Amino acid sequence: MESLNFRPIAVVSSVFRQKFGTPRQPGIAPTSWAEVKLNPWTQPEEALSGLDQFSHIWIIFHFHLSKTETYKPKIFPPRLEGRKLGVFATRSPHRPNSIGMSVVKLEQVLNDKIIVSGIDLVDGTPVLDVKPYIVDTESIPDASYGWIKDVERNILEVVFLKEASNKLMKLETLGEKLRSVIVETLACDPRPNLYRQEDSPRQYRTNFFFQLDNYDVQVEFEGRKRAIVEDIIKVEK
Amino acid sequence: MESLNFRPIAVVSSVFRQKFGTPRQPGIAPTSWAEVKLNPWTQPEEALSGLDQFSHIWIIFHFHLSKTETYKPKIFPPRLEGRKLGVFATRSPHRPNSIGMSVVKLEQVLNDKIIVSGIDLVDGTPVLDVKPYIVDTESIPDASYGWIKDVERNILEVVFLKEASNKLMKLETLGEKLRSVIVETLACDPRPNLYRQEDSPRQYRTNFFFQLDNYDVQVEFEGRKRAIVEDIIKVEK
Numbered sequence: 001m002e003s004l005n006f007r008p009i010a011v012v013s014s015v016f017r018q019k020f021g022t023p024r025q026p027g028i029a030p031t032s033w034a035e036v037k038l039n040p041w042t043q044p045e046e047a048l049s050g051l052d053q054f055s056h057i058w059i060i061f062h063f064h065l066s067k068t069e070t071y072k073p074k075i076f077p078p079r080l081e082g083r084k085l086g087v088f089a090t091r092s093p094h095r096p097n098s099i100g101m102s103v104v105k106l107e108q109v110l111n112d113k114i115i116v117s118g119i120d121l122v123d124g125t126p127v128l129d130v131k132p133y134i135v136d137t138e139s140i141p142d143a144s145y146g147w148i149k150d151v152e153r154n155i156l157e158v159v160f161l162k163e164a165s166n167k168l169m170k171l172e173t174l175g176e177k178l179r180s181v182i183v184e185t186l187a188c189d190p191r192p193n194l195y196r197q198e199d200s201p202r203q204y205r206t207n208f209f210f211q212l213d214n215y216d217v218q219v220e221f222e223g224r225k226r227a228i229v230e231d232i233i234k235v236e237k
Numbered sequence: 238m239e240s241l242n243f244r245p246i247a248v249v250s251s252v253f254r255q256k257f258g259t260p261r262q263p264g265i266a267p268t269s270w271a272e273v274k275l276n277p278w279t280q281p282e283e284a285l286s287g288l289d290q291f292s293h294i295w296i297i298f299h300f301h302l303s304k305t306e307t308y309k310p311k312i313f314p315p316r317l318e319g320r321k322l323g324v325f326a327t328r329s330p331h332r333p334n335s336i337g338m339s340v341v342k343l344e345q346v347l348n349d350k351i352i353v354s355g356i357d358l359v360d361g362t363p364v365l366d367v368k369p370y371i372v373d374t375e376s377i378p379d380a381s382y383g384w385i386k387d388v389e390r391n392i393l394e395v396v397f398l399k400e401a402s403n404k405l406m407k408l409e410t411l412g413e414k415l416r417s418v419i420v421e422t423l424a425c426d427p428r429p430n431l432y433r434q435e436d437s438p439r440q441y442r443t444n445f446f447f448q449l450d451n452y453d454v455q456v457e458f459e460g461r462k463r464a465i466v467e468d469i470i471k472v473e474k
Contacts, residue, residue: 004299004363006334007240027374042333046310050326053383060297060336062241073283088367089287096279097243097365099297101338103375126241128334130325135380137264138340143372146290 008062008126010038010113015181016122019065021190021210021217023120024078025091026102029184031177033107034121036114036130044112048130052109056133057116060101062126063093071096078193079148089146103133156221158186160229164218167232178212178232185210186219186227196224211235245299245363247275247350252418253359256302258427258447258454260357261315262328263339266421268414270344271358273351273367281349285367289346293370294353297338299363300330308333315430322384340370393458395423397466401455404469415449415469422447423456423464433461448472 014034016022023029036059038044051057074084075092087095104116114130160168160179168175189196195205206221218231251271253259260266273296275281288294311321312329324332345352351367397405397416405412426433432442443458455468 003242003244004365005240005242006336009333025371025374041308043310047323047325047333049311049323050384051323053326053381055381056377058338060334060338071279073280074286086284086286086288088284089290089369091368091371095366096246096284097297099243099336099366101295101297101368103377128241129332129336131328131338132326132383132385133377133380134262134328134385135377135382136385137262139376139378139380140293140340140370140372141376141378143370143376144290144292145372146369147287148369148371148373 006128008039008128009042010036010127010130012036012059012061012121012123012125012127014119014121014123014125015178015213016119017211017213019122020208021185021212022122023185023188023190026104026120027118028120028188029181030105030118031180031184032119033115033117033177034104034119034123036116036127038112038114040112048109048114051106051114051130051132054106054132056103057106057114058101058103058129058131058133059116059119059121059127060099060129060131061121062128063095063098063100064124064126065122066093066095066098076193082193082197085147099128103138154189154224155187156189156224157226158183158229159226161231164229164232174213178215181212182217182229185212186229189221189224189227191221195221243365245276245365246279247273247364247367249273249296249298249358249360249362249364251356251358251360251362252415252450253356254448254450256359257445258422258449259359260422260425260427263341263357264355265357265425266418267342267355268417268421269356270352270354270414271341271356271360273353273364275349275351277349285346285351288343288351288367288369291343291369293340294343294351295338295340295366295368295370296353296356296358296364297336297366297368298358299365300332300335300337301361301363302359303330303332303335313430316385319430319434326383336365340375391426391461392424393426393461394463395420395466396463398468401466401469411450415452418449419454419466422449423466426458426461426464428458432458 108115341353
């Protein structure tokens with residue numbers, strides 16, 4: 001079978017600037033936001049007309065940071081903590097074709113860009129398609145979960161040290177939004193399995209940085225109970 | 238931006254053998270079925286393990302029959318009967334990247350293939366990915382429809398002439414299933430807009446054939462009210 005060629009229609013500018021900290025599913029961080037900027041050849045103003053009538057849309061994208069040199073038919077999903085599953089039974093980015101799809105909330109349609117929230121997209125993600133969410137066929141509340149329902153989602157308590165809190169307050173509206181995104185993101189424990197497990201040899205590492213918007217967030221994890229936001233540091237461009 | 242290369246992981250063998258008659262959304266013909274056969278390089282037995290725990294899955298596929306030589310940012314969606322919309326506000330196959338996605342019911346996972354139902358996939362469709370449907374993020378019952386809610390879905394009455402009924406009865410179980418697929422498909426009026434509109438110059442054409450499984454279904458349309466199934470003819474291979 002021949003191979004198929006696709007050309008990105010847009011690129012994502014996301015509050016999540018790196019893989020670490022980017023939620024693994026949409027909706028986990030409802031406050032998080034991104035701008036999807038259409039390439040001029042798509043004739044955005046025309047191609048987007050009518051989209052603003054939908055509350056939710058699909059972003060079909062390329063997992064551009066996933067390494068797919070060697071294909072593995074079974075993978076370790078983060079929520080399963082060590083158990084392996086067939087790649088097609090998971091939403092892992094490490095797939096034979098590194099295509100992802102996320103349903104996100106549509107906030108605004110501008111001339112040549114779309115503002116969305118509740119995202120799981122990292123900055124720089126190339127977008128292959130945008131489609132409206134069709135509620136009458138795509139909302140299936142009684143669909144069964146598969147293995148996902150058996151997975152306990154560990155919820156961390158998130159606390160802010162005074163230093164961090166003060167800096168966020170000074171950022172006013174942006175600071176409030178960042179605070180929400182930090183809580184939503186850390187509560188789900190963004191650490192890779194290896195660092196998260198109590199008996200892991202890498203458990204010694206408890207300090208992490210992740211960049212949100214133009215700010216580095218410095219976090220310390222206390223086992224699987226608490227995430228302490230220690231500082232917010234402006235990233236010099 | 239560079240172009241991206243993908244290699245089909247599977248191909249669809251569908252009860253719908255041609256574009257005409259293939260539903261425009263999944264779920265419209267719940268009885269319809271297809272087999273998704275994985276290519277050996279995906280190592281199907283391993284790559285599919287765990288998928289059988291899900292009731293619904295996504296098929297990400299290539300709209301291989303859509304003609305995309307000349308890109309048009311606005312299109313005429315069939316349900317809008319003449320009004321134009323931006324392509325990204327629709328699920329039209331005529332998109333800048335001809336990638337489709339359909340949520341379908343998972344019936345069975347075999348060694349190297351998957352049986353699905355409630356499909357809108359035409360025979361021969363190349364598949365780019367298979368993903369589980371994640372009900373907690375992807376079922377959004379209160380999402381708003383956009384323009385789709387304003388569109389009246391014309392429901393045709395479907396009747397069978399004796400000739401057609403008898404032939405289906407002789408096919409026993411297959412005949413019963415085909416009968417259901419015929420009713421589900423014709424009720425939604427699969428005709429292109431040009432033939433469907435009362436004042437269309439092509440309204441004179443009322444007879445259509447479409448192939449389901451190995452059978453040609455001969456239909457006559459009575460305006461926008463009835464579809465009469467006149468005969469079922471075995472297709473010689």
